[in-house]
Amino acid sequence: MKHRILVVEDNQPNRELLCDWLEAEGYEALAAENLEQAFAAFKDQPPHAVLLDVQLGSEDGLSLAAWIRGEPKLQNIPVIAVTAHAMVTDQERVIQAGCNACTSKPVDFKLLGKQLERWLDRAAKLQPSP
Template sequence: MVQILVVEDNPVNMELTVDLLESYGYAVVQAEDGFVALQKLQDEDIDLILLDIQLPKIDGLELLARIKSDDSTRDIPVIALTAHSMRGDDERFISAGCIDYVSKPIDIKGFREKLHFYLGNLN
């Protein structure tokens, strides 16, 4: 089963994202900050990371840099999640190492299609 790590500090956003992912048939691992995410990446077999960019302790871009600099995690695809989208953010996240970008609130249909595009062959 495909396993997705959701890194999200807002409990309401986490619950919505987890509910959506589970309804699509994915297994979900949750992390409320970057330090927890790094630990989960060592403990779990993760196929995709959904990464909130606005995080406490370690911001999303710093966490992304750590993920991409580690041989054991660098090949895991990362999709950025953020509510504060500004012009050019998507290019900034892609150039930092994300494969794609999803703005919050999540467009449910588009979100499912995006996940299927990246994970369809794994499910």
């Protein structure tokens, strides 16, 4: 089964780059350019993980992470912030908002791949047995 990864990124070239990379790595990539599209992506079949831009134009991407953590059926979905704001205080804010990890732009795809694999493995172990 392919993991579905939601990329929430308002910058089109960055969104396309992340989606192309995910597909090359064997994932199914879903794309959202704003919070409205991101919330809609959870309606039918929630993604297995989210790559989240923290600053989506005038919107705070971290509100999506907080919402995911507040939803019992979604709270184990890994959220990895992908942000240009990579100072230690920024990273602390990202983690406190509910993200599992934070990676800075420009993206180190080797590091992002390891983070994604780690958190997907951890989420799989938290799934209840049928």
